[in-house]
Amino acid sequence: MRVLHFLILVLSLIFFSLTRANAQPEKSDYKLSVSGFVRADAIFDSRQVVEAREGFLLFYPKKPLYDINGEDINARPTFNQYAMTTRLTARATGPDVLGARVMALIESDFTGASNSENNSLRLRHAYISLQWTKTRLLIGQYWHPIDLPEMIPNVLSLNTGAPFHAFSRQPQIRLDRKAGKFNLVLAASSQRDYVNNGPKENSSIYIRNSVVPNLHGQVQYKNEKLFAGLAADYKMLTPRISTDSLYVADESLNCLSWSGFINYNTGNFSIKGQYTYGQALNDHLMMGGFGVSFTDSLTNQREYSPLNYHFAWLNAALTFGKWQPSMFLGFTKNCGSTEKIKGPVYARDADIDYVYRIAPMITYVNGKFSLIAEVEYTAAAYGRNDANFRVTGSEETGNIRIGLGVVYGF
Numbered sequence: 001m002r003v004l005h006f007l008i009l010v011l012s013l014i015f016f017s018l019t020r021a022n023a024q025p026e027k028s029d030y031k032l033s034v035s036g037f038v039r040a041d042a043i044f045d046s047r048q049v050v051e052a053r054e055g056f057l058l059f060y061p062k063k064p065l066y067d068i069n070g071e072d073i074n075a076r077p078t079f080n081q082y083a084m085t086t087r088l089t090a091r092a093t094g095p096d097v098l099g100a101r102v103m104a105l106i107e108s109d110f111t112g113a114s115n116s117e118n119n120s121l122r123l124r125h126a127y128i129s130l131q132w133t134k135t136r137l138l139i140g141q142y143w144h145p146i147d148l149p150e151m152i153p154n155v156l157s158l159n160t161g162a163p164f165h166a167f168s169r170q171p172q173i174r175l176d177r178k179a180g181k182f183n184l185v186l187a188a189s190s191q192r193d194y195v196n197n198g199p200k201e202n203s204s205i206y207i208r209n210s211v212v213p214n215l216h217g218q219v220q221y222k223n224e225k226l227f228a229g230l231a232a233d234y235k236m237l238t239p240r241i242s243t244d245s246l247y248v249a250d251e252s253l254n255c256l257s258w259s260g261f262i263n264y265n266t267g268n269f270s271i272k273g274q275y276t277y278g279q280a281l282n283d284h285l286m287m288g289g290f291g292v293s294f295t296d297s298l299t300n301q302r303e304y305s306p307l308n309y310h311f312a313w314l315n316a317a318l319t320f321g322k323w324q325p326s327m328f329l330g331f332t333k334n335c336g337s338t339e340k341i342k343g344p345v346y347a348r349d350a351d352i353d354y355v356y357r358i359a360p361m362i363t364y365v366n367g368k369f370s371l372i373a374e375v376e377y378t379a380a381a382y383g384r385n386d387a388n389f390r391v392t393g394s395e396e397t398g399n400i401r402i403g404l405g406v407v408y409g410f
Contacts, residue, residue, distance in 0.1 A: 029093075029094055029095040030092070030093070030094045030095075031092070031093045031094075032090065032091070032092050033090070033091050034088070034089070034090050034091075035088075035089045035091070035409070035410060036086070036087045036088040036089050036409070036410060037086065037087055037368075037407050037408060037409040037410065038083070038086045038407070038408050038410075039083065039085045039086050039087070039405060039406070039407045039408075040081070040082075040083045040405065040406050041056070041081065041082055041083070041085070041156070041158075041403060041404065041405045041406075042079075042080070042081045042403070042404045042405075043055065043056065043079070043080055043081075043401060043402070043403045043404075044077065044078070044079050044401065044402045044403075045058070045077060045078045045079075045399055045400070045401050046077050046398075046399050046400040046401075047061050047062070047072075047074055047075050047076065047077060047397075047399050048061070048062045048073075048074040048075075048076055048078065049061050049062060049078075049378075049399055049401075050062055050349065052115065053082075053084070053111055053112075053115060053118060053158065054080060054082070054115060054118060055078060055080050056080065056082055056084075056085075056111075056158045057157075057158045057159050057162075057285075058157060058158075058159055058376070058378065058399075058401060059159065059162065059163050059285075059348075059378075060163070060349075060352070060355050060378050060379075060380040060399070061074075061378060061379070061380055061397045061398060061399035062074040062397075063351075063380070063382040063397060064382075064397060082118075083110075084109065084110040084111045084112070084118055084119050085109055085110070085111060085158060086109060086110055087107065087108070087109045087124075088107070088108050088109070089105065089106070089107040089108075090105070090106045090107075091103065091104070091105050092104045092105075097130060098130065099132060100130040100131055100132045100137075101130070101131040101132075102128070102129070102130055102131075103128070103129045103131070104127070104128045104129075105125055105126070105127055105129070106123075106125070106126050107123075107124040107125040107126070108121055108122060108123055108124055109121075109122055109124055110122065111158075113193055122193075123141065124141075124169060125140070125141055125142050125143075125169065126140050126141045127139060127140025127141060127142045128140055134177060134178045134179070135175070135176065135177050135178070136175070136176040137173075137174070137175055138172070138173070138174040138175075138176075139172075139173050139174075140171065140172075141169055141170065141171045141172070141192065142169060142170075142172060142174070143168070143169055144166065144168040144169065144170045144172070144187075144189060144194075144214075144216075144284065145172075145174065145185055145187045145189075145216045145218055145231065145233075146166045146168075146216065146231055146233055146257070146259055146276070146284065147165075147166040147167060147168055147169075147284065148261065150227050150263055150272075151165075151227075151261050151263060151272055151274055152165075153165055153272070153313065153315040153328050154270075154315055154317045154324075154326045154328070154361070155315070155326075155328050155359055155361060155374065155376075156361055156372045156373075156374040156403045156405050157359070157374065157376055157401070157403060159285070161313055161315070161328060161330060162284075162285040162286065163285060163286045163287050163311075163332060163348075163355065164286075164311050164312065164313040164330030164331065164332055164355075164357065165274065165311075165313050165330070166276065166281070166284040166285070166286060167194075167284060167285040167286075168194040168283060168284040168285065169192075169193065169194065170189040170190060170191055170192060170194065170214070171189065171190045171191075171192055172187050172188065172189035172190070173187065173188050173189075174186070174187040174189075175187070181221055181222055181223055182219065182220065182221055183219075183220040183221075183222065184217075184218070184219055184220075185216070185217065185218035185219075185220065185231075186216070186217055186218075187215075187216040187217075187218075188213040188214070188215055188216075189213055189214045189216065190204065190207065190208070190213055190214070191204040191207050191208075191214070191283055192204065194283045194284065194285065195207075195283050196237060196280055196282060196283045196289070196346075197282055197289055197346045197347065197348065198237070198239045198346045199239055199240055199344070199346065206237040206238055206239055207235065207236070207237060207238075209238040209241055210236040210237060210238045210252060212236045214233070214234070214235045215233070215234045215235075216231065216232070216233045216234075217231070217232050218230070218231040218232075219231075225264060225265055225266055226262070226263070226264055226265075227262070227263040227265075228260075228261060228262040228263070229260070229261055230258075230259070230260050231258070231259040231260075231261075232256070232257070232258055232259075233256070233257040233258070233259070233278075234254070234255070234256055235254075235255040235257075235280065236252055236253065236254055236255070237252065237253045237255065237280065237290070237304075238251060238252050238253075239251055239253065239290075239302070239304060239346070240302070243299055243300035243301055243302075244300045245299060245300045247299045247300065247301065249301060249302075250301065251301065251302055251303070251304070253280070253290055253304040253305075253306060255279040255280040255290075255306050256279055257276060257277065257278040257279055257281060258276070258277045258278075259274060259275065259276040259277075259278075260274070260275050261273070261274040261275075262274075267319070268318065268319045268320075269316075269317070269318055269319070270316070270317050271314070271315070271316040271317075272314075272315050272316075273312070273313060273314040273315065274311075274312070274313055275310075275311070275312045276310075276311040276312075277308070277309070277310055277311075278308075278309050278311060279306035279307070279308055279309075280306050280307070281309065281311075282347065282348045286309070286311060286332070286348075287309050287311075287332055287334065287347070287348050287349065287350075287352065287355070288306070288307055288309050288347060288348065289306075289307055289345065289346050289347020289348060289350060290304045290305060290306045290307060290337075290345070290346055290347065291304065291305060291307065291337060291341035291343065291344065291345035291346070291347070291350075291389060292304055292341065292342060292343025292344050292345075293305040293337070293339040293340065293341060293342060293343070294342060295342065295343055302343065305337040305338060305339040305341065306337065307334065307335075307336060307337055307345075307347055307350060307389060308335040308336065308337065308338070309332055309333065309334055309335060310331075310332065310333040310335065311330075311331075311332045312330070312331050312332075313328065313329060313330040313331070314328075314329045314330075315327070315328045315329075322364055322365050322366055323362065323363070323364060323365075324362070324363040324364075324365060325360070325361070325362050325363075326360070326361045326362075326363070327358075327359070327360050327361070328357065328358075328359040328360075328361070328376075329356075329357065329358060329359075330355075330356060330357040330359075331354065331355070331356045331357075332354060332355050332356075333353070333354045334350065334352060334353055334354065334389075334390065334391055335390065336385075336386070336388040336389045336390030336391075337388050337389050338388070339388070340387040340388055341385075341387065341388065341389045345389060349380075350385065350389055350391075351382055351383060351384070351385055351391060352380050352381060352382055352383075352391065352394075353381040353382075353383050353390075353391035353392075353394035354380075354381050354394070355378065355379065355380045355381070356378070356379055357376060357377065357378045357379075358376075358377045359374060359375065359376040359377070360374070360375055361373065361374040361375075362374075368408055368409040368410065369406075369407070369408050370405075370406070370407040370408075370409075371405075371406055372403075372404070372405040372406075372407070373402075373403070373404055373405075374401075374402075374403045374404075374405075375400065375401070375402055375403075376400070376401040376402075376403065377398060377399070377400050377401075378398065378399050378401070379396045379397065379398040379399075380396070380397055380398075381394035381395060381396045381397075382394060382395060382397060383395065
């Protein structure tokens with residue numbers, strides 16, 4: 001019913017826009033535009049994978065699981081098709097407010113909020129932007145600042161480069177301030193659809209109970225061909241507010257992350273890449289988390305230590321007329337904790353030493369129609385954790401994904 005109601009709303013907006021366009025011209029500072037695309041995909045995997053949305057969002061292959069005869073149960077291939085990433089966007093503008101150009105945007109697709117809600121309407125972006133000459137204020141839900149639109153890899157896969165590239169949209173207050181070719185970004189964000197793991201499994205409660213929002217600072221440089229910058233991110237998590245012994249818990253965890261990025265684009269050729277050193281970035285569909293490093297024997301109060309990860313990726317693309325070949329390379333490394341882990345660990349597959357991906361892609365573009373083919377090889381090295389949750393004795397397990405996509409924009 002929600003999807004039906006939304007479609008009726010969108011069709012009404014389109015009809016209203018067309019009616020207004022065909023009517024006698026009237027001067028109005030209010031404008032509404034609707035855009036989006038229809039997309040259909042088919043995927044094949046050579047084995048079972050760690051995934052979301054019925055396999056459409058691939059992280060890496062599952063570790064081998066052997067039966068009594070020594071055969072790997074997870075070596076079974078899979079195939080699927082979907083159209084749930086079809087997207088609708090509505091953009092509204094109006095008279096200046098407080099001396100600023102004002103714009104509001106709503107963007108949705110049909111991937112739902114979880115696997116049980118596939119094909120249902122899901123909110124992607126919803127924000128209000130106030131743009132002055134050198135300053136912009138954004139309030140609402142948008143890409144987390146570490147996940148820059150200018151740095152989204154050119155790939156077919158729904159993961160858009162995860163777990164190497166950050167993927168997270170969060171409610172936030174963001175301020176951009178330009179100074180020549182430089183741009184300073186300051187943001188305070190919360191969590192909604194992309195959250196950390198903890199004692200209550202995946203939940204936004206850990207940052208909500210911390211009271212302090214996720215704080216982010218960034219410096220960007222941009223000219224006609226180059227976009228580059230540095231970013232710092234701070235996040236406080238509160239895993240519990242009471243202990244198992246029913247004492248009030250005074251527990252928190254400080255997480256710091258750093259990132260550098262660069263995008264060089266000449267029009268027919270582009271190359272972009274990003275490096276991130278991160279702590280507890282599993283709310284960005286990346287690897288990471290934290291573990292218990294100390295437990296008081298009397299009160300059960302805990303201390304925590306984050307797991308440290310390196311993330312790096314590179315993406316190059318060419319344009320030859322209507323053909324656009326590209327290549328994505330990604331790598332992430334588990335560096336464990338600086339302190340010994342002496343209790344539960346709340347992380348995404350912390351028994352993986354490293355993951356890498358090689359993904360060539362070819363795209364045919366004819367106006368607003370695109371035909372895309374991609375081969376994605378992802379390998380994960382599973383092993384055993386030592387006292388600091390570094391991984392030893394790892395062995396690689398690989399998966400080949402073949403993806404085909406058709407997109408028509410409007």
